[in-house]
Structures are given as structure tokens and as C-alpha cells.
Amino acid sequence: xxxxxxxxxxxxxxxxxxxxxxxxxxxxxxxxxxxxxxxxxxxxxxxxxxxxxxxxxxxxxxxxxxxxxxxxxxxxxxxxxxxxxxxxxxxxxxxxxxxxxxxxxxxxxxxxxxxxxxxxxxxxxxxxxxxxxxxxxxxxxxxxxxxxxxxxxxxxxxxxxxxxxxxxxxxxxxxxxxxxxxxxxxxxxxxxxxxxxxxxxxxxxxxxxxxxxxxxxxxxxxxxxxxxxxxxxxxxxxxxxxxxxxxxxxxxxxxxxxxxxxxxxxxxxxxxxxxxxxxxxxxxxxxxxxxxxxxxxxxxxxxxxxxxxxxxxxxxxxxxxxxxxxxxxxxxxxxxxxxxxxxxxxxxxxxxxxxxxxxxxxxxxxxxxxxxxxxxxxxxxxxxxxxxxxxxxxxxxxxxxxxxxxxxxxxxxxxxxxxxxxxxxxxxxxxxxxxxxxxxxxxxxxxxxxxxxxxxxxxxxxxxxxxxxxxxxxxxxxxxxxxxxxxxxxxxxxxxxxxxxxxxxxxxxxxxxxxxxxxxxxxxxxxxxxxxxxxxxxxxxxxxxxxxxxxxxxxxxxxxxxxxxxxxxxxxxxxxxxxxxxxxxxxxxxxxxxxxxxxxxxxxxxxxxxxxxxxxxxxxxxxxxxxxxxxxxxxxxxxxxxxxxx
Numbered sequence: 001x002x003x004x005x006x007x008x009x010x011x012x013x014x015x016x017x018x019x020x021x022x023x024x025x026x027x028x029x030x031x032x033x034x035x036x037x038x039x040x041x042x043x044x045x046x047x048x049x050x051x052x053x054x055x056x057x058x059x060x061x062x063x064x065x066x067x068x069x070x071x072x073x074x075x076x077x078x079x080x081x082x083x084x085x086x087x088x089x090x091x092x093x094x095x096x097x098x099x100x101x102x103x104x105x106x107x108x109x110x111x112x113x114x115x116x117x118x119x120x121x122x123x124x125x126x127x128x129x130x131x132x133x134x135x136x137x138x139x140x141x142x143x144x145x146x147x148x149x150x151x152x153x154x155x156x157x158x159x160x161x162x163x164x165x166x167x168x169x170x171x172x173x174x175x176x177x178x179x180x181x182x183x184x185x186x187x188x189x190x191x192x193x194x195x196x197x198x199x200x201x202x203x204x205x206x207x208x209x210x211x212x213x214x215x216x217x218x219x220x221x222x223x224x225x226x227x228x229x230x231x232x233x234x235x236x237x238x239x240x241x242x243x244x245x246x247x248x249x250x251x252x253x254x255x256x257x258x259x260x261x262x263x264x265x266x267x268x269x270x271x272x273x274x275x276x277x278x279x280x281x282x283x284x285x286x287x288x289x290x291x292x293x294x295x296x297x298x299x300x301x302x303x304x305x306x307x308x309x310x311x312x313x314x315x316x317x318x319x320x321x322x323x324x325x326x327x328x329x330x331x332x333x334x335x336x337x338x339x340x341x342x343x344x345x346x347x348x349x350x351x352x353x354x355x356x357x358x359x360x361x362x363x364x365x366x367x368x369x370x371x372x373x374x375x376x377x378x379x380x381x382x383x384x385x386x387x388x389x390x391x392x393x394x395x396x397x398x399x400x401x402x403x404x405x406x407x408x409x410x411x412x413x414x415x416x417x418x419x420x421x422x423x424x425x426x427x428x429x430x431x432x433x434x435x436x437x438x439x440x441x442x443x444x445x446x447x448x449x450x451x452x453x454x455x456x457x458x459x460x461x462x463x464x465x466x467x468x469x470x471x472x473x474x475x476x477x478x479x480x481x482x483x484x485x486x487x488x489x490x491x492x493x494x495x496x497x498x499x500x501x502x503x504x505x506x507x508x509x510x511x512x513x514x515x516x517x518x519x520x521x522x523x524x525x526x527x528x529x530x531x532x533x534x535x536x537x538x539x540x541x542x543x544x545x546x547x548x549x550x551x552x553x554x555x556x557x558x559x560x561x562x563x564x565x566x567x568x569x570x571x572x573x574x575x576x577x578x579x580x581x582x583x584x585x586x587x588x589x590x591x592x593x594x595x596x597x598x599x600x601x602x603x604x605x606x607x608x609x610x611x612x613x614x615x616x617x618x619x620x621x622x623x624x625x626x627x628x629x630x631x632x633x634x635x636x637x638x639x640x641x642x643x644x645x646x
């Protein structure tokens with residue numbers, strides 16, 4: 001009965017927002033509904049844009065500005081209720097931990113992505129669990145018992161507010177069908193009212209967080225007439241600032257009206273697949289080579305996890321370094337969908353400590369999907385940090401009609417792996433076999449385990465593994481890896497749940513398509529010595545990588561001063577395939593920069609927004625955005641306005 005009480009209380013608590021006295025949402029809902037004009041505007045927006053508009057509307061119904069932070073657990077609960085969510089104490093505690101001091105608008109949006117609003121079907125299902133007579137009614141006496149004595153207890157006054165709703169109560173009973181209908185109607189009216197206020201209030205419109213660039217196909221694919229190949233600079237004609245050191249980054253927020261701005265416009269032709277200055281591969285065929293594979297993994301929150309490497313050079317040598325997506329497709333004529341993902345490799349020299357890494361260079365030149373760098377390196381240890389902008393490796397909403405079958409029972413009733421699952425496992429083996437020798441060492445297998453289970457396999461467990469599965473030279477063979485997964489299926493008596501956990505963590509969807517990962521391969525050629533490369537970490541982008549990106553942009557980019565004191569500087573780096581902007585704040589105070597890409601053509605950025613804002617901490621530097629062409633075969637224009645928010 002305890003579980004039932006929890007489900008039932010879920011229904012009643014979420015109605016507090018709409019029914020409690022003094023609620024701004026309930027009062028405003030009684031006064032007005034969305035106008036026809038707002039309805040017409042709504043139809044112009046995509047699903048993703050509508051989500052962000054609803055986020056802004058809910059946030060601005062509680063706070064004066066979307067730059068204002070959530071400063072307490074009570075405020076978080078209130079703004080979630082305004083968004084039509086059911087913030088139980090457990091839910092609130094999940095996002096507001098003892099270490100939390102503030103949450104910003106971006107955090108709020110991420111929470112709403114995870115906490116879905118209740119549907120009418122879910123509400124009715126919860127009520128049915130406590131409707132012992134199955135007649136559509138709950139006695140008030142039973143209602144009081146459940147809501148005031150179990151789980152997260154409600155007060156008598158709160159329960160009275162429910163039982164006194166004339167439209168849904170009669171003869172000492174709650175008509176929960178009517179209650180659910182009332183809740184859904186009230187919730188929808190509240191949402192519409194907040195949206196209407198957002199549309200008609202010009203001040204609130206200036207605070208909007210932005211629209212999704214990749215979902216606005218009309219804007220993204222607008223034809224470009226006779227673009228120029230030069231860079232047009234629109235600035236305040238202030239002297240170029242001195243380029244400073246790299247600092248740590250700050251998290252983004254949203255924006256309001258601005259007081260100073262600079263504009264950068266770059267007209268680009270179709271992206272070239274080849275740089276003529278590169279050495280031909282056959283000129284390095286006699287050089288000594290080292291190779292390692294790796295992968296970019298996309299997390300639920302959009303963060304990208306990847307392998308990181310150490311390069312060992314015994315003596316000074318000219319080196320040739322390349323990185324490219326790894327094609328795993330086993331079917332003839334079918335290419336891997338991640339081959340269009342941009343890749344780069346930053347080379348950092350290790351000095352006294354790992355914390356003190358010096359940027360050497362990065363793979364800037366391009367040959368088709370391969371990016372490369374050639375230069376001279378002295379003897380020592382170097383860090384190789386793979387990088388992708390996140391413009392193309394991102395969450396994809398794809399309708400999956402059915403779940404792929406992973407196992408089946410053969411004629412003898414024994415479990416076996418399906419042909420499709422075997423193909424996926426073979427690709428996975430190819431991806432996690434980092435040195436490409438066709439075998440899995442304990443070290444390679446542990447990278448796989450860390451990604452899929454968060455744990456490592458120790459020497460004792462590895463010994464047991466080698467005793468039970470096919471190995472060669474103390475390393476697991478491809479067949480042994482297949483049998484290991486079959487054993488997991490047998491342990492669960494054919495239940496594929498654990499197998500799906502593995503697949504999903506490696507970027508596969510339920511159709512066995514790898515859509516949220518990008519495997520890659522790194523090749524190191526050295527003219528005068530034998531290079532060695534070793535994968536050492538599997539983690540998210542590090543502070544060293546952010547510093548390296550910032551420094552490369554500052555060193556090679558165009559600098560523009562944003563304020564009269566010359567303390568806020570925007571750097572813009574341009575290559576044939578990528579544009580990156582970095583903001584430096586030399587002042588003693590935090591600044592908020594509003595970023596507007598609405599005039600860009602055929603562009604996609606890593607933030608997924610045409611309009612957004614970033615907070616830059618005092619005495620710091622941060623990456624503002626990365627921009628790529630949406631369609632490489634077409635010309636593209638980068639037009640960005642950076643404005644200082646007062």
C-alpha cells in the first residue's frame with residue numbers, strides 16, 4: 001500500500017501549483033488565455049524551440065530576468081511547478097544538493113529535459129491503484145489518510161483545498177476523472193498565459209534565451225549570393241589589444257538588453273576537402289609509425305567524453321600527426337554515419353608537471369575527413385587531446401519503431417546472439433581494440449568497462465576471464481568477447497536489459513545504430529625515431545584542453561575590443577572548416593555577453609542556439625562558440641554580434 005500511496009500522492013501534489021491560494025499561475029489563468037496571434041506564432045516554431053520558449057515563460061513567471069539565478073530549494077520547487085512539473089522533495093533534493101548554492105537558467109532547462117510532465121494517462125493510472133471499488137471515486141476519508149499520514153505528508157489545509165473543489169467532489173467523494181481533466185486543463189491554461197505574456201511584453205522578449213539554429217531549416221539553408229572570400233570587420237576601430245594568458249571558463253546564461261557591441265562577418269566558400277600544402281602520405285611511408293584508436297562518447301547532458309593520450313619521443317624528430325573518424329561499417333557501400341563529425345588533436349608538451357602543459361600545435365590542415373599537422377618535436381613526453389566541437393556530434397531525435405532483437409533461442413533451446421547484435425559487437429570490438437592488434441588487453445578492456453559499468457576489472461577477475469573465454473597471448477580474442485556477452489545474456493536468462501545498458505553507453509540506439517559516438521584513429525609518423533602512443537584517460541574535456549583552444553584562438557584569431565576600457569576582448573579564429581570565438585575578460589568583475597547569430601547563413605554551432613548569452617568570470621577567458629557549415633557543399637556566412645549586457 002505504501003507504493004500506491006506514493007503514486008496517488010504524486011497526482012495531488014502536482015495540482016498544488018494550479019489550485020493553491022495566492023498562486024500567480026492560477027490567478028492569471030482565470031483572467032486570460034492565449035490569443036489567436038500567439039497561436040499563429042506557435043505554429044512557426046519547432047518542437048525544440050517550443051520547449052525553450054516554455055522554459056523561458058515558466059522562468060520569467062517567477063523571476064524578473066532569466067539572468068537571475070535560483071537561490072534556494074523553495075525557488076527551485078516553485079519554478080518547476082510553474083513549468084507543470086511535480087517536484088517531490090526527493091526530486092528537488094536530487095538537483096539541490098547540500099553543495100548547491102545557485103542554479104541558473106541553463107540548469108533549469110536541463111532539469112526540465114529530465115523531468116517530464118505527467119500525462120493524463122499516468123495520472124489516471126495512479127488513481128486506479130487506490131480505487132479499490134473501481135468506480136472512478138476516492139472517499140475523502142481515504143484521501144485524508146493517504147495524503148496526511150504516508151510518504152511526503154500534506155497538511156490538512158492542503159487536502160481541504162482538494163476536497164473543496166466543487167467541480168470534482170460530491171457526496172464525500174473525489175471524482176478523479178474530473179480531477180485529472182481539471183488538472184490538465186489548468187496546467188495548459190497556465191502554460192498558454194505565460195507564453196502570451198512572453199509574446200506581448202517587449203521587455204521580456206529582449207530577455208529570451210534564443211531559438212534553435214539546427215532546427216530552423218529555412219534560415220539555415222538560405223541561398224547566398226556571390227559571397228566574398230575576404231573577412232569583413234565591423235568594429236569600433238579601437239587598437240588591437242594585447243593577447244593575454246588563458247584562463248578557466250564560465251558557464252553560460254541568458255541575456256537582456258545590451259550597451260556595447262562588435263560584429264564579425266566571415267564569408268566562406270564551399271569547404272575544401274584538401275589542403276595543397278600537406279605532404280603526401282607516400283613521403284612518410286618509410287617513417288616509423290605508432291597508432292591508437294579512441295572514441296568520442298556523447299553524454300545525456302551533451303558533454304563529450306573521450307580518450308586522452310601520451311606520446312613518447314626518444315629524440316628530436318619531424319613528425320606527421322593525423323586524426324580521422326574510424327569507419328566501422330561492415331556492409332559494402334554503406335558508410336558510417338559519424339564520418340562527418342569534425343575531429344582535431346591538440347598537442348601539448350609536458351614540462352615539470354601534468355598541470356603545466358604547453359600548447360605546441362593542433363591538427364589544422366585537412367584531407368577529406370582527416371585532419372593533420374606536420375612539425376618538429378623535441379625529445380620528451382607530449383599529451384595528445386582529441387577534440388570535436390559538438391556541432392555535429394549531438395543528440396538526435398529519431399523515431400525508433402521497434403527494438404532490435406539481441407538474442408534468440410535456437411532449435412535446441414540454447415541462447416544465441418542475433419546476426420545484427422554480432423555485427424554491432426564486432427564493431428565495438430574494433431573500436432575498443434585501441435592498438436589494432438585484433439586482441440583486447442586488460443588495459444583496453446578496462447576502458448570498455450569504465451565506459452559501460454564505471455568499474456574496472458582487476459587482475460584476479462581477468463585471470464578468471466582468460467580461463468573461461470578464448471584468449472591469445474593473454475589477451476581476449478574477438479570470439480572470446482562475443483562469448484563473454486553471450487554469457488551475460490545467459491546469466492539473465494535471455495533478458496537483454498544489461499546488454500542494452502552496454503550498447504546505449506557506447507552510443508547505440510534501440511535500432512542498433514551508433515548515433516551518439518564517434519570512433520576515431522590517430523596515426524603518429526616520426527622521421528628519426530620510434531614514437532610510442534598510449535591511452536591514459538577516458539574523461540570529459542579537461543581544463544588543459546580549454547586552455548589550449550583559447551590560446552590557439554588568441555594566437556591566430558582576429559581580436560576586437562568590446563568596451564571602452566579595452567578589458568573585454570572577442571577573438572575570432574577562422575579555418576576552412578571551423579570558426580571559433582573566445583571571450584577574454586580582463587576586468588575585476590563578471591560580465592555577461594549577449595551573442596546573436598541570427599544573420600548567419602548555412603551555419604550550425606555547438607550551443608544549438610542562434611541567440612544566447614555567456615557569463616565570463618573576472619580575469620578569465622572562455623570559449624564562446626564553435627561554428628561549422630551546416631552543409632559543406634554550400635557556401636556559408638558567419639555573422640555574429642557580441643554585445644555587453646549592463
